Amino acid sequence: MSKIKRVSLLGATGSIGKSTLSLLTQQCNGMPEFQVVSLSAQSNVRALADAAKATGAEFAAIGDGSLLEELRALLKGTNTVCGAGEGGVIEAASRPCETLVSAISGAAALKPTLAAIRQGSNIALANKESIVCAGTLLLEEARKHGSQILPVDSEHNAIFQVLDVRKRIEKLVLTASGGPFRTASLEEMKLATSAQAISHPNWSMGAKISVDSASMMNKSLELIEASYLFDIPESQIDVLIHPQSIIHSLVAYDDGSVLAQLGMPDMRTPISYALSWPNRMNVPGVHRLDLAQIGELNFEKPDPIRFPAIELARKCLALGAWAPNVFNAANEIAVDLFLKNKIGFMDITSVTKSVLERFELGEYGTMSDPKNFEDVFELDRLARKQALEEIQA
Numbered sequence: 001m002s003k004i005k006r007v008s009l010l011g012a013t014g015s016i017g018k019s020t021l022s023l024l025t026q027q028c029n030g031m032p033e034f035q036v037v038s039l040s041a042q043s044n045v046r047a048l049a050d051a052a053k054a055t056g057a058e059f060a061a062i063g064d065g066s067l068l069e070e071l072r073a074l075l076k077g078t079n080t081v082c083g084a085g086e087g088g089v090i091e092a093a094s095r096p097c098e099t100l101v102s103a104i105s106g107a108a109a110l111k112p113t114l115a116a117i118r119q120g121s122n123i124a125l126a127n128k129e130s131i132v133c134a135g136t137l138l139l140e141e142a143r144k145h146g147s148q149i150l151p152v153d154s155e156h157n158a159i160f161q162v163l164d165v166r167k168r169i170e171k172l173v174l175t176a177s178g179g180p181f182r183t184a185s186l187e188e189m190k191l192a193t194s195a196q197a198i199s200h201p202n203w204s205m206g207a208k209i210s211v212d213s214a215s216m217m218n219k220s221l222e223l224i225e226a227s228y229l230f231d232i233p234e235s236q237i238d239v240l241i242h243p244q245s246i247i248h249s250l251v252a253y254d255d256g257s258v259l260a261q262l263g264m265p266d267m268r269t270p271i272s273y274a275l276s277w278p279n280r281m282n283v284p285g286v287h288r289l290d291l292a293q294i295g296e297l298n299f300e301k302p303d304p305i306r307f308p309a310i311e312l313a314r315k316c317l318a319l320g321a322w323a324p325n326v327f328n329a330a331n332e333i334a335v336d337l338f339l340k341n342k343i344g345f346m347d348i349t350s351v352t353k354s355v356l357e358r359f360e361l362g363e364y365g366t367m368s369d370p371k372n373f374e375d376v377f378e379l380d381r382l383a384r385k386q387a388l389e390e391i392q393a
């Protein structure tokens with residue numbers, strides 16, 4: 001009989017969270033495969049309570065502390081213990097489990113993910129912002145505590161599936177859909193609404209990552225993520241537009257072979273791989289790939305004029321570990337204000353670029369690599385402040 005795996009899930013009410021819950025509650029030959037330790041959400045207290053009831057979670061944390069009593073009332077009569085506030089989410093992450101799925105959106109995931117790493121849990125890492133902000137420090141912490149980082153982001157999961165570290169690698173190729181504005185003109189992009197920006201052609205995702213996909217900031221964050229996760233310089237990472245999102249990424253070896261992972265655009269596949277690693281699990285709900293039905297797969301180069309974020313990511317990696325942290329923080333502020341209709345779509349990358357330049361030019365002193373996580377949090381705070389000032393000016 002196979003062992004039941006103890007799993008925690010941060011960001012249970014989001015897009016990745018819901019896909020993960022569907023896997024955690026599926027049965028294998030009538031038997032549960034997973035025991036849910038902790039769940040968390042920020043403010044969607046009803047969905048969190050429903051998820052706790054459906055999974056029999058031992059602990060549930062709501063990030064918004066004012067919702068604790070409501071969560072307790074909703075979970076009355078169950079065995080689920082409730083927590084709240086940032087401390088509650090960190091407690092959820094700190095409860096011993098085999099694998100924690102990190103699916104909070106944004107750099108807010110960093111502290112709880114770090115807590116889970118320090119507990120020695122393996123991390124099924126959907127949240128790319130935490131690795132972008134704290135790259136090497138996070139990976140060193142994972143090594144120190146015997147925590148395996150299992151990439152969930154579809155491109156990195158694809159690379160993880162086909163990467164043979166014993167062989168010489170010439171290139172990683174990250175595929176990108178091109179987002180909703182792949183064929184739009186610069187003028188159309190300047191006038192784009194938040195509704196247009198979040199309507200991704202292939203993936204159903206949370207608002208923040210959807211806007212990032214539209215600006216290709218998502219691919220920029222992913223380029224940095226890949227460089228850290230696979231310890232590969234940016235010069236060996238290409239970005240290739242592939243509008244169908246069927247090939248999730250490729251690895252080119254020095255004998256001319258290129259290995260890729262393919263599948264329908266459904267996050268249950270990469271999540272399931274991270275949950276069942278080093279094995280695979282049956283995922284009955286995912287549509288199987290039918291290439292004859294799809295007919296053709298297309299590829300093109302990204303346009304650096306309409307999508308300047310990719311070059312910015314390369315520059316960040318050249319500048320040093322402080323730069324991706326600043327880049328991410330400024331982008332988070334800009335995306336938030338774009339979603340609130342306070343700035344235009346193309347302002348997102350221009351604000352991010354301008355904040356990065358201010359730090360590069362020494363407005364906040366000489367920049368150096370963060371020595372510890374406190375440095376990372378402080379730089380994140382400063383970059384957010386600068387981005388807000390930049391937008392208000």
Ligand SMILES: NC(=O)C1=CN([C@@H]2O[C@H](COP(=O)(O)OP(=O)(O)OC[C@H]3O[C@@H](n4cnc5c(N)ncnc54)[C@H](OP(=O)(O)O)[C@@H]3O)[C@@H](O)[C@H]2O)C=CC1
Pocket residue numbers: 010011012013014015016017040041042043044045063089102103104105106108126127128129152153154203204205206207208209267
């Ligand atoms: N969606 C996708 O297909 C993919 C997502 N990712 C990455 O996974 C992460 C999650 O994305 P996605 O699921 O789309 O995001 P969503 O916005 O759909 O969900 C975010 C989740 O995090 C919770 N949350 C938000 N802010 C906080 C906070 N400050 N503290 C604690 N919890 C918080 C939300 O709770 P509440 O609902 O209560 O607000 C929700 O459960 C992102 O980093 C994204 O880049 C990577 C690849 C694909």
Ligand SMILES: CC(=O)[C@@H](O)[C@H](O)COP(=O)(O)O
Pocket residue numbers: 153154155175176177178179203212213214218219267
């Ligand atoms: C599903 C996933 O991993 C997303 O990060 C996806 O890559 C977004 O699509 P883009 O390729 O348009 O950024």
Ligand SMILES: [Mn+2]
Pocket residue numbers: 153154155222
């Ligand atoms: Mn991705």
